[in-house]
Amino acid sequence: ITAELRAIDGINPFDIGYKDAVKAGVTSVMVAMGSANVIGGLACAMKTNGRDLSDMVLKEEAGLKMAFGENPKRVYTEQKKAPTTRMATMALARQAFYDAKTYERKKEEDGFDLANEHILKALKREIPVRLHAHRADDILSAIRLKNEFDLEMVIEHVTDGHLIVEQLKDAGVAAAVGPSLSNRAKVEMENVTFATAGILAKAGIKVALITDHPCTPIAYLPMCAGLAIKHGMTEEDAAVMTQAGVAHLLAVSGLHCAFLVSLLGLLLPALLLLAWWWATTYTDISHAILPS
Numbered sequence: 001i002t003a004e005l006r007a008i009d010g011i012n013p014f015d016i017g018y019k020d021a022v023k024a025g026v027t028s029v030m031v032a033m034g035s036a037n038v039i040g041g042l043a044c045a046m047k048t049n050g051r052d053l054s055d056m057v058l059k060e061e062a063g064l065k066m067a068f069g070e071n072p073k074r075v076y077t078e079q080k081k082a083p084t085t086r087m088a089t090m091a092l093a094r095q096a097f098y099d100a101k102t103y104e105r106k107k108e109e110d111g112f113d114l115a116n117e118h119i120l121k122a123l124k125r126e127i128p129v130r131l132h133a134h135r136a137d138d139i140l141s142a143i144r145l146k147n148e149f150d151l152e153m154v155i156e157h158v159t160d161g162h163l164i165v166e167q168l169k170d171a172g173v174a175a176a177v178g179p180s181l182s183n184r185a186k187v188e189m190e191n192v193t194f195a196t197a198g199i200l201a202k203a204g205i206k207v208a209l210i211t212d213h214p215c216t217p218i219a220y221l222p223m224c225a226g227l228a229i230k231h232g233m234t235e236e237d238a239a240v241m242t243q244a245g246v247a248h249l250l251a252v253s254g255l256h257c258a259f260l261v262s263l264l265g266l267l268l269p270a271l272l273l274l275a276w277w278w279a280t281t282y283t284d285i286s287h288a289i290l291p292s
Helices: 016-023 070-078 086-110 114-123 136-149 165-171 195-202 218-230 235-241 244-249 267-286
Strands: 028-031 039-047 057-067 129-133 153-157 174-177 207-209
Touching: 016 218, 028 057, 039 114, 057 114, 070 086, 086 114, 086 136, 129 136, 136 153, 136 165, 165 195, 174 195, 195 207, 195 218, 195 235, 207 218, 218 235
Parallel strands: 057 129, 129 153, 153 174, 174 207
Antiparallel strands: 028 039, 039 057
16 A cells, blocks of 8 residues: 555656657646555646646646556565455455544544545545456456445446446446557456447446556557447547546546647647548548458
């Protein structure tokens, strides 16, 4: 449990990936720490263009990053300490939230604790939990955690989401789907398909696409949208998914982000590029002869 960490403190705004994003029309992103820890810390939302973090960051605290499934289990099995099972992962997560509640009651006598303060932001629904989960059982475990503590939640990856559509819709969670443009690198990704995003969007679930850069380079995000359309998503859902829908998932009010359109980005170049991109990228990729 490393809830005291903040992604903003580990970001290199001069990384070439930001330039790649701008060239591809990706103007805003969510940046989080990796998925080794059950609770990783605070994610942030930021623009991909700017002088430095002082004018790139949109929201320093855009969510509490968590991870279920193989990642924490694998990392800590190698270190021969908990969590080495999914049961232990859930137990650690639940204990951390209960500990934060206890901390709030005893704060005046016990003193300030940064990790608990960050967890309390999620408990008070000031920020969403952003939980890494690929497999259906891990996604359902995340929903149990959400219900137990009345959390706002975005499931990140959601690889098996198309297998449990009704449960996701009933839970009222949002879904950040991807990376789909990848191999089945982990056992949890057995059911990866470009169809997932469209199936969830059709069911009325709030959806966005992620590349999990650098797992899939961020410049391929427009291609991922085209492939989602080829596999059943409507162009209307794709437009929402890559603009207003992403603003909701990033918890940035009133911002059109992710592809090409950004009220805080490069307006004129973005609009010109949008006209070209909408006419070519979506159409060409979604109608290309590609393997299913």
